Amino acid sequence: MHRGKGMKFVGDSRVLAPESRKPMLPKDYSEYPGKTEAFWPNFLLKEWMVGAVFLVGFLCLTVAHPAPLERIADPTDTSYIPLPDWYFLFLYQLLKYSFASGPYTIVGAMIIPGLAFGGLLLAPFLDRGPERRARKRPLATGFMLLALAAIVFLTWQSVSTHDWAAAERQGKIVPKADINKADPGYEVFKAQGCINCHGENLQGGAGAPSLIGTGLSADEVSKIAKDGKGKMPAGIFKGNDQQLKQLSDFISGLGKK
Template sequence: MHKGKGMTFVGDSRIKQYKKAKLNRDYSEFPGKTESFWPDFLLKEWMTGAVFLVAFLCLTVAHPAPLERVADASDTGYTPLPDWYFLFLYQILKYTYASGPFNTFGAIILPGIAFGALLLAPWLDRGPERKWYKRPVASGLMLTAFAIIFYTTWESAAYHDWKKQEAQGAIAFTNLDKKDPTYEKIIKSNCTSCHGGELTGGAGPNLVKANLQPATVEAFVTHGNGAMPSFKDTLTKDQIKEVAKFVANLHETDESGKELKK
């Protein structure tokens, strides 16, 4: 050890100590312009991290994450929507050559090529230039990718039915009893694919808010109505009456289970 000059570390005893003049002078030659790692520098890092963490926690308390109703695999009418940073992929899947029979290309191959090129960028672009305008190929590809992502994200957000999205995910409190034999044996396998697992709407209308009479429900189930098919060949008359009674008894409640006034 040399006083005021720090310590000399040798990683392997077989390697001779470097005796030539240092390319960079020792930091101890710059008094007042450097600081020790412990505790000065590390304390500043901790303080910065603590301020950020407290600010982030306050933000989550002031604006909590929006919650939707419990996921229901039987609700085929529900339209899922990814977070904003994946909206561009969601939009790309709507185009002709990235959907339908080309869905594999749009969902796997195309994003795989894009992200693979991003990972291989250090090997694909090995030019020595540091300024972006002197690297036209790399800069051009980056700007093109940014433009595509920006446009598809904007198009997805601008033309999406946000009111329908909010309505289908809203938490609804009802007196629906999923343990009821009528629900388990009849409604679950025949009605939830269109009206949702909570019967609050999906591809079909909301049966809780409809305030239907038993006779009306029985007529709809027996003869069909619009896009709704007839179930007279699927269900017996007694089963149809059970469904009619069950649906007619549905109503909205508050969180405590008290019926809301219609």
């Protein structure tokens, strides 16, 4: 470059010929023994093997302890208490506390879970340090242990406080029977308000048992109607003797072949 003569630039646009290019070979990891490995097939094969072990174990568990079946869902049964699957029990338990239920349901249903899962999604962006040892990452480790402890505690609380006996009664599969709703006994059943607890088809509900296939005689049904049994108090039946006989004959005959 000479003063006053300006500047000149020369570019090199040469491109290597295809035959001179080096083939794309995987990196040689022999220089880092035990520290890293090829993703395919080494690492991926290990992941598949671990996943296969857990899958076989899960399948064995489902065969040994099959999921219990309940009766067909009845949208008119407002007394039924639904229970979510085990992995959502901690959220179910959270909605039982006063600060996350009632007028504050939005807190337990949206805000708290949203903050927790949002923090989990943002964790890789918030903690970008190269250190991988848990003891040298106190904040990340602490939050992880806190979340794990909260999930375990809430799940345990949900299981221990749930009324499993009532849930079994509610979901019990009961036999069906063809109900003659023109029968005088059914008319008495409706008139005396029995339908409010035992259901329109006598399938049970609101804590009351099913009246189909009870195996009770007409005299036993009559005695229970007058004197009560369990949660059913005495004195509910207000009809006369003829109506009581019609009702007891009707209920005792349900489910019989």
